[in-house]
Amino acid sequence: MLFFTQCFGAVLDLIHLQFQHYKAKRVFSAAGQLVCVVNPTHSLKYAPTRCAAVQVSTEQGVLPPCHHHEVVHDPQLVPCTCPLFSCPWEGHLELVVSHLRQTHRINILQGAEIVFLATDMHLPAPTDWIIMHSCLGHQFLLVLRKQEKYEGHPQFFATMMLIGTPSQADNFTYRLELNRNQRRLKWEATPRSILECVDSVISDGDCLVLNTSLAQLFSDNGSLAIGIAITTSKVHSSEAEM
Amino acid sequence: MLFFTQCFGAVLDLIHLQFQHYKAKRVFSAAGQLVCVVNPTHSLKYAPTRCAAVQVSTEQGVLPPCHHHEVVHDPQLVPCTCPLFSCPWEGHLELVVSHLRQTHRINILQGAEIVFLATDMHLPAPTDWIIMHSCLGHQFLLVLRKQEKYEGHPQFFATMMLIGTPSQADNFTYRLELNRNQRRLKWEATPRSILECVDSVISDGDCLVLNTSLAQLFSDNGSLAIGIAITTSKVHSSEAEM
Numbered sequence: 001m002l003f004f005t006q007c008f009g010a011v012l013d014l015i016h017l018q019f020q021h022y023k024a025k026r027v028f029s030a031a032g033q034l035v036c037v038v039n040p041t042h043s044l045k046y047a048p049t050r051c052a053a054v055q056v057s058t059e060q061g062v063l064p065p066c067h068h069h070e071v072v073h074d075p076q077l078v079p080c081t082c083p084l085f086s087c088p089w090e091g092h093l094e095l096v097v098s099h100l101r102q103t104h105r106i107n108i109l110q111g112a113e114i115v116f117l118a119t120d121m122h123l124p125a126p127t128d129w130i131i132m133h134s135c136l137g138h139q140f141l142l143v144l145r146k147q148e149k150y151e152g153h154p155q156f157f158a159t160m161m162l163i164g165t166p167s168q169a170d171n172f173t174y175r176l177e178l179n180r181n182q183r184r185l186k187w188e189a190t191p192r193s194i195l196e197c198v199d200s201v202i203s204d205g206d207c208l209v210l211n212t213s214l215a216q217l218f219s220d221n222g223s224l225a226i227g228i229a230i231t232t233s234k235v236h237s238s239e240a241e242m
Numbered sequence: 243m244l245f246f247t248q249c250f251g252a253v254l255d256l257i258h259l260q261f262q263h264y265k266a267k268r269v270f271s272a273a274g275q276l277v278c279v280v281n282p283t284h285s286l287k288y289a290p291t292r293c294a295a296v297q298v299s300t301e302q303g304v305l306p307p308c309h310h311h312e313v314v315h316d317p318q319l320v321p322c323t324c325p326l327f328s329c330p331w332e333g334h335l336e337l338v339v340s341h342l343r344q345t346h347r348i349n350i351l352q353g354a355e356i357v358f359l360a361t362d363m364h365l366p367a368p369t370d371w372i373i374m375h376s377c378l379g380h381q382f383l384l385v386l387r388k389q390e391k392y393e394g395h396p397q398f399f400a401t402m403m404l405i406g407t408p409s410q411a412d413n414f415t416y417r418l419e420l421n422r423n424q425r426r427l428k429w430e431a432t433p434r435s436i437l438e439c440v441d442s443v444i445s446d447g448d449c450l451v452l453n454t455s456l457a458q459l460f461s462d463n464g465s466l467a468i469g470i471a472i473t474t475s476k477v478h479s480s481e482a483e484m
Contacts, residue, residue, distance in 0.1 A: 150392040173424075182415075183448075184430040205455035206425075213447035 035115040035225075036107070038129045038144075041084050081163070081194045082106070083143055084128055096163050096194065097139045100132060108132040108139065116226045118144050121219050125154040132163070135230050139163040140174070140191060142228060143198050156215050158187070158226060159198065159207035166193040170233065176208050177227040178218040185210075185218070190233060277357040277467075278349070280371045280386075283326050323405070323436045324348070325385055326370055338405050338436065339381045342374060350374040350381065358468045360386050363461050367396040374405070377472050381405040382416070382433060384470060385440050398457050400429070400468060401440065401449035408435040412475065418450050419469040420460040427452075427460070432475060 080087035081096055082104045089099055100106045109131060118129040129144040144158045158176050162169040169191050178185045187208035192201050201207055210218070218224060322329035323338055324346045331341055342348045351373060360371040371386040386400045400418050404411040411433050420427045429450035434443050443449055452460070460466060 150395055153392055182432050184428070186426070186428040188426040190424050205453045206459060209451070209453055209456065211447045211451055214451065217448060 034109060034111045034113075035117055036109050036131060037117045037119060038107075038131050040118070040120050040123050040127045040129050040146075042123070042127055078195060080104075081141070081198075083130060083141075083145075083198045093164065093195075097132065100141075106130055106132055106141075108134055110134050112136065112231075113227070113229045116142060116144070116228055118224045118226070119222065121146070121156075121215060121222055121224050133160075133228065133230070136172070136232060138168070138172070140172075140230060141194055141198075143202075144224075144226070145198075145202055147202065149203075154212055156210040156212075156224075157202040157205075157207050158210075159201050160191045160228070160230070161194045161196070161198055161201070162191045163194045166196065169193045173231050173233045175227075175229045175231075177229075178210075178224070179227065180218045180220065180225075183217060185214075191230075276351060276353045276355075277359055278351050278373060279359045279361060280349075280373050282360070282362050282365050282369045282371050282388075284365070284369055320437060322346075323383070323440075325372060325383075325387075325440045335406065335437075339374065342383075342405075348372055348374055348383075350376055352376050354378065354473075355469070355471045358384060358386070358470055360466045360468065361464065363388070363398075363457060363464055363466050375402075375470065375472070378414070378474060380410070380414070382414075382472060383436055383440070385444075386466075386468070387440075387444055389444065391445075396454055398452040398454075398466075399444040399447075399449050400452075401443050402433045402470070402472070403436045403438070403440055403443070404433045405436045408438065411435045415473050415475045417469075417471045417473075419471075420452075420466070421469065422460045422462065422467075425459060427456075433472075 076092060077090045078093055078096065080089040080099060080103075082100055085104060087103065089103065091099060097108070101108055111133075112135045114133060116129070116131060123146070125146040125148045127146045131142050133140045133142055139162075141161045141163055142158070143161070144156060146154050146156055148154045160174040160176070162172060172191055173188060174191050175186060175188045177187075185208075189206075215224060318334060319332045320335055320338065322331040322341060322345075324342055327346060329345070331345065333341060339350070343350055353375075354377045356375060358371070358373065365388070367388040367390045369388045373384050375382045375384055381404075383403045383405055384400070385403070386398060388396050388398055390396045402416040402418070404414060414433055415430060416433050417428060417430045419429075427450075431448075457466060
């Protein structure tokens with residue numbers, strides 16, 4: 001009897017997921033856009049001061065890593081950049097994607113435009129929704145984080161990082177778009193390099209920031225659909241004139 | 243001597259203003275776009291609970307006014323909707339614009355697309371930057387407010403209200419756009435009616451919200467340029483499918 005109840009529950013979950021997937025597809029009208037359902041992960045290593053010691057120097061091709069190991073064997077090695085777990089791994093930049101995929105089970109998606117459907121937005125902070133996104137010959141890490149910057153007032157922060165160096169990141173522009181209830185919010189920026197540490201990007205607030213009330217207006221049945229597009233960077237026409 | 247010093251100061255101010263105006267024009271590239279320099283006003287009547295008693299009913303053509311007079315002589319009359327000052331005026335909706343203009347010295351600008359250049363963003367909260375905007379045969383009130391929702395953490399809230407009824411407001415879409423430092427943020431929504439009370443729109447967070455750090459990234463020399471466009475409302479193509 002318990003077996004049948006569990007089966008029935010699983011089927012219901014599947015129908016619910018399919019329904020969310022279908023709705024997200026309709027919100028973002030472009031035909032053929034891939035919708036990716038992303039489940040939340042309660043961040044196990046979140047500590048606001050983790051990156052305090054990092055001095056970002058954009059003049060260098062490779063920045064100091066986010067959290068330092070006591071002994072750095074090779075300056076060409078970077079530590080694990082997973083925002084979720086503390087991990088002793090270090091390796092060459094080209095190996096970060098396979099490490100994140102195999103060890104931390106972070107999914108990777110193909111396509112220039114995808115829809116990131118974050119479920120269970122009501123879960124308490126700190127919570128992260130993470131995927132990797134492969135397009136234009138590079139891999140990007142999309143992080144949506146629910147965090148309490150001001151106690152008792154959780155906010156949502158979304159950013160995209162290139163799994164590459166800062167000079168490579170300068171060649172791209174990413175766009176995050178929310179569209180629901182006759183409201184539309186778009187954020188466009190140059191991605192940061194994964195070596196710059198996602199925590200400092202979020203604590204600087206240099207990303208898409210949503211208050212809980214706005215996140216509720218844009219979410220549907222507890223899920224938030226974020227349209228993502230990556231293009232090769234052109235200097236904004238208006239800024240080129242400056 | 244004092245006279246010459248003052249004259250020199252005034253000329254410097256004028257040059258600075260012209261320079262800001264010129265820069266804002268270049269940020270927003272569309273030729274012929276009107277740039278309006280808006281100075282801040284320290285809000286004299288701000289009180290967060292002022293609108294608590296208002297029950298918004300969108301079924302009615304005209305909503306209950308934002309703050310009630312003890313005796314309402316005529317249900318067709320609306321109170322003064324100026325977000326800055328407490329004012330005993332009440333009158334017909336069609337007279338609100340001339341009242342705001344003549345009594346409260348709020349400027350009015352013509353044009354479908356304008357640039358709102360808010361100066362002195364560093365001033366402490368609560369501070370408002372306000373203009374009226376006339377286009378498509380109607381008048382709109384643009385409010386940028388600096389306010390501390392969380393003590394010690396001021397935020398900026400920007401919204402556009404139609405000086406008309408909620409059913410008239412449904413016919414329009416407004417867009418606010420920030421564009422600087424290789425970042426772009428766009429907010430698009432249906433304007434609310436001025437009868438719904440700007441304070442409640444801001445306290446609900448149903449508007450463009452900027453943290454101080456993001457406002458600094460978008461501002462130039464203490465001024466924030468917001469590109470504004472109003473169009474007649476089309477149901478978003480993606481939502482029409484829902």
